[in-house]
Amino acid sequence: MASLRGGMEFVGGKPVRLKPPDDQIVSPTLRLTSQQRPDVVLGQTVEAGQIISDPVDVNQPCRTSPIAGTIHSIIRRPEPGPVPRQRQGRAGLSAAPSPQYDVTILPAAPTAASSLPIDPPTDTTLEAWHSAMRNTGPWPQAGLGYDLVGELAAAKKSRPDTIICLGLDAFPPHPDRSSILGSFPADAAMGSSAMAQICGASTVIMLVGRNIRPLDRLRKSCRNFSVKFTCVENVYPAADPTLVIWAHTSGRRKLPHGGSPMSQGVLLISPWTAIRIARWITRKRLDVVSPMLIGRPQASATMNWRYTFAGQPLASLDAALVGQAGALHGRVVMGNPITGQAPRELRSEAGPLPPVVPDDDHLISLLGRSTIGAAEPCITCGWCVDVCPTRLRPIHLVQLAETSNGKKNRAGRRLAAHLPWCIDCGLCTHVCPSHLPLGQMLRDARRQRTADD
Amino acid sequence: MLGGGMVFFGWRGLLNVTLTVISCHLTYLVSALLLQRRSARHEQRPTAYGLWMGLLMGVSTPLTLNLIIPIISGLLLGLAVHLIGRAHRLRVHPVALVILLVWVVPALIYPADAPTMRQSLTQPIQTVLRPGRVFIGDAADAGPKASWVDTSPWLDATGSSDSIRRKHQQTLLIREQRRILDDPKLLINMLRSGELVPLGELICGAVPGPIGATSPLLLILLGLYLMYSRLASWRSAAAALVGAMATYLLLPVAHDGDTTTVFARLLNMQPLAAITMVSYVFLASPWCLIVLILAPSVDPLSRNGRLVYGLIIGVTVMLCQWYAATPETAFVSLIVAGLISRPLDALARSPFTR
Numbered sequence: 001m002a003s004l005r006g007g008m009e010f011v012g013g014k015p016v017r018l019k020p021p022d023d024q025i026v027s028p029t030l031r032l033t034s035q036q037r038p039d040v041v042l043g044q045t046v047e048a049g050q051i052i053s054d055p056v057d058v059n060q061p062c063r064t065s066p067i068a069g070t071i072h073s074i075i076r077r078p079e080p081g082p083v084p085r086q087r088q089g090r091a092g093l094s095a096a097p098s099p100q101y102d103v104t105i106l107p108a109a110p111t112a113a114s115s116l117p118i119d120p121p122t123d124t125t126l127e128a129w130h131s132a133m134r135n136t137g138p139w140p141q142a143g144l145g146y147d148l149v150g151e152l153a154a155a156k157k158s159r160p161d162t163i164i165c166l167g168l169d170a171f172p173p174h175p176d177r178s179s180i181l182g183s184f185p186a187d188a189a190m191g192s193s194a195m196a197q198i199c200g201a202s203t204v205i206m207l208v209g210r211n212i213r214p215l216d217r218l219r220k221s222c223r224n225f226s227v228k229f230t231c232v233e234n235v236y237p238a239a240d241p242t243l244v245i246w247a248h249t250s251g252r253r254k255l256p257h258g259g260s261p262m263s264q265g266v267l268l269i270s271p272w273t274a275i276r277i278a279r280w281i282t283r284k285r286l287d288v289v290s291p292m293l294i295g296r297p298q299a300s301a302t303m304n305w306r307y308t309f310a311g312q313p314l315a316s317l318d319a320a321l322v323g324q325a326g327a328l329h330g331r332v333v334m335g336n337p338i339t340g341q342a343p344r345e346l347r348s349e350a351g352p353l354p355p356v357v358p359d360d361d362h363l364i365s366l367l368g369r370s371t372i373g374a375a376e377p378c379i380t381c382g383w384c385v386d387v388c389p390t391r392l393r394p395i396h397l398v399q400l401a402e403t404s405n406g407k408k409n410r411a412g413r414r415l416a417a418h419l420p421w422c423i424d425c426g427l428c429t430h431v432c433p434s435h436l437p438l439g440q441m442l443r444d445a446r447r448q449r450t451a452d453d
Numbered sequence: 454m455l456g457g458g459m460v461f462f463g464w465r466g467l468l469n470v471t472l473t474v475i476s477c478h479l480t481y482l483v484s485a486l487l488l489q490r491r492s493a494r495h496e497q498r499p500t501a502y503g504l505w506m507g508l509l510m511g512v513s514t515p516l517t518l519n520l521i522i523p524i525i526s527g528l529l530l531g532l533a534v535h536l537i538g539r540a541h542r543l544r545v546h547p548v549a550l551v552i553l554l555v556w557v558v559p560a561l562i563y564p565a566d567a568p569t570m571r572q573s574l575t576q577p578i579q580t581v582l583r584p585g586r587v588f589i590g591d592a593a594d595a596g597p598k599a600s601w602v603d604t605s606p607w608l609d610a611t612g613s614s615d616s617i618r619r620k621h622q623q624t625l626l627i628r629e630q631r632r633i634l635d636d637p638k639l640l641i642n643m644l645r646s647g648e649l650v651p652l653g654e655l656i657c658g659a660v661p662g663p664i665g666a667t668s669p670l671l672l673i674l675l676g677l678y679l680m681y682s683r684l685a686s687w688r689s690a691a692a693a694l695v696g697a698m699a700t701y702l703l704l705p706v707a708h709d710g711d712t713t714t715v716f717a718r719l720l721n722m723q724p725l726a727a728i729t730m731v732s733y734v735f736l737a738s739p740w741c742l743i744v745l746i747l748a749p750s751v752d753p754l755s756r757n758g759r760l761v762y763g764l765i766i767g768v769t770v771m772l773c774q775w776y777a778a779t780p781e782t783a784f785v786s787l788i789v790a791g792l793i794s795r796p797l798d799a800l801a802r803s804p805f806t807r
Contacts, residue, residue: 246805254805376499380539381684382754391803393754421805 061137191274297368477507480531512665604647676745696767755801
């Protein structure tokens with residue numbers, strides 16, 4: 001990254017080797033989330049792969065049931081739920097909170113198939129694949145914050161010129177993407193290449209960190225499928241979409257935080273998406289499970305992993321995740337320890353529900369004990385400025401936020417010009433010797449701006 | 454720094470520092486209370502902040518007989534920290550401002566004779582304790598020879614009194630620097646006569662000056678530690694050194710009726726003499742205290758800003774040392790650089806917002 005400094009080096013974790021999912025996997029009760037009123041009713045029997053929610057907006061993915069079972073309950077959340085991380089821009093996903101429904105499905109059998117006998121589209125056009133993916137959705141991009149179906153809808157209007165399979169780990173000590181990529185290198189390369197053909201992109205990049213194993217196998221696979229293999233030093237937060245697009249595309253493209261990469265002519269896909277597409281093409285079966293890795297706070301600990309259905313109870317993954325919501329609070333986050341958030345159920349004010357596996361992340365981080373000091377006045381050490389990867393001045397932005405107080409005055413305008421480039425990496429909070437929650441304060445300022453707009 | 458000051462100034466040094474600390478801390482607490490009552494939005498700092506600032510003030514100012522000086526210094530500092538400093542928009546070092554207000558501004562009443570005015574108003578003590586009386590002696594007790602300057606090496610200083618009188622090296626250099634550059638033999642004579650103390654003693658701090666900051670060696674070590682712990686930026690210090698050196702070499706000096714540069718005069722000196730002269734210029738001045746200890750706390754946040762900031766400080770210190778009559782005037786550099794410290798941060802621009 002030529003003109004960007006900052007970031008922080010972490011000791012990279014050792015990637016784990018995943019085996020392909022078994023044909024049959026234990027199937028617990030699932031609780032799926034639908035962004036609109038489901039098209040099923042209580043007591044209805046559903047088949048595996050059946051659509052339970054078909055959005056009016058054809059650019060949004062359907063919600064399908066991965067298992068056969070019975071609809072046990074449909075609960076509308078009493079108030080609009082927390083806004084999921086959605087990307088704005090030409091992809092057209094709305095950031096406005098919408099009513100959400102929790103659909104609980106009791107499985108018909110103790111085990112369920114990990115993949116469904118659904119043929120991929122024979123037509124290689126973007127329209128055909130968008131339609132097929134929509135009907136088998138959702139296709140969440142783990143850790144990237146948007147669904148592939150929405151991005152493909154945007155691609156129909158304006159084709160991307162670059163596809164990037166983002167194999168860089170979001171948090172180097174927990175190498176979730178490296179593990180998935182290293183376990184299925186040929187599939188990842190094939191899937192990326194296939195996506196480029198579907199979208200008509202001229203450049204396909206496989207972006208990985210230096211800790212990936214086996215490196216040569218992946219490099220060879222990329223060569224076989226004409227995918228550009230790029231191996232870089234993963235200095236956190238190098239995997240952030242804003243920094244990836246800035247550093248690895250032509251023309252220094254600027255993607256604001258929360259923006260859709262399609263607005264910059266880039267389609268970012270997660271490794272599991274590429275692998276899933278390739279396995280769909282080669283096996284004629286669509287995987288309905290996804291790998292879930294559990295990162296532990298100890299540096300030497302190896303990640304646990306297993307294949308899960310979206311919506312299955314978190315407690316079914318690991319003994320450390322068993323417990324009441326109160327016991328889990330502050331001990332587990334979805335995603336990496338720096339930017340991850342507590343499971344939605346633990347944040348809900350409607351009463352604690354058992355947390356379930358999300359469909360938009362492959363990593364659960366168990367947190368160690370941490371002592372957070374009381375905030376003290378800023379000592380202008382400049383460490384937050386040194387570490388900011390987008391070369392902002394976090395402490396000054398926080399002061400602007402306090403001065404503007406949500407109003408559109410001069411301070412507010414200056415804040416508005418800089419805030420989109422805060423990528424919410426959390427490093428300023430991490431390094432501040434005065435324990436100022438800079439990252440959280442900037443996040444609050446951004447939330448307030450979004451609410452005002 | 455305080456420990457170093459106790460070696461050469463003993464209990465009087467400790468008394469001066471203590472008075473400054475108490476005065477500063479009490480004023481700080483009382484004014485903080487009043488400000489908090491007046492405005493709930495007034496930013497609260499740790500209670501010990503007044504203590505630490507008072508300590509810094511105490512060790513940065515010369516030892517004085519007039520005990521009103523440390524008390525007034527502490528009082529002014531206790532008020533100033535609420536208005537200026539590292540956490541304020543006006544990032545001017547409060548210690549530098551108070552030093553100027555107490556040690557320079559009153560002397561400007563008679564600008565033609567500022568050193569004499571400084572002497573009579575503040576009554577700085579021009580002595581250091583003998584080797585056998587360090588820590589415990591009375592720095593003001595120079596015995597019957599109080600008016601004599603003891604030019605013998607410090608370790609050889611004998612006598613019944615607690616302290617020996619020595620010339621204030623910073624003031625001496627300010628007064629004689631042009632003459633030395635005009636006639637290099639003067640430097641040799643001053644060294645031989647003991648008027649200019651040996652470099653080793655100067656580095657250790659066996660000279661009158663700021664209570665805790667007479668030893669450039671201690672200041673350099675402390676400055677390096679601050680850089681190592683990333684509380685200070687090596688960029689500022691390096692830029693200050695470059696700026697000071699460049700400025701000093703280009704300063705105009707008269708020689709044989711003509712005006713030339715310091716650089717030209719140094720070239721005409723013996724290499725060892727030139728190096729010695731430059732060493733005294735840096736070591737017998739507040740350069741180390743200003744650049745390594747005080748400047749880092751009010752510097753800009755960005756790397757480019759710190760470079761420019763250091764450059765400005767280095768240049769200004771040298772100009773003050775050349776043209777001003779008292780060494781404390783060099784603290785103007787902190788005022789000037791501090792005033793633009795915040796705007797210098799604008800030099801750090803994100804490529805995303807350009």
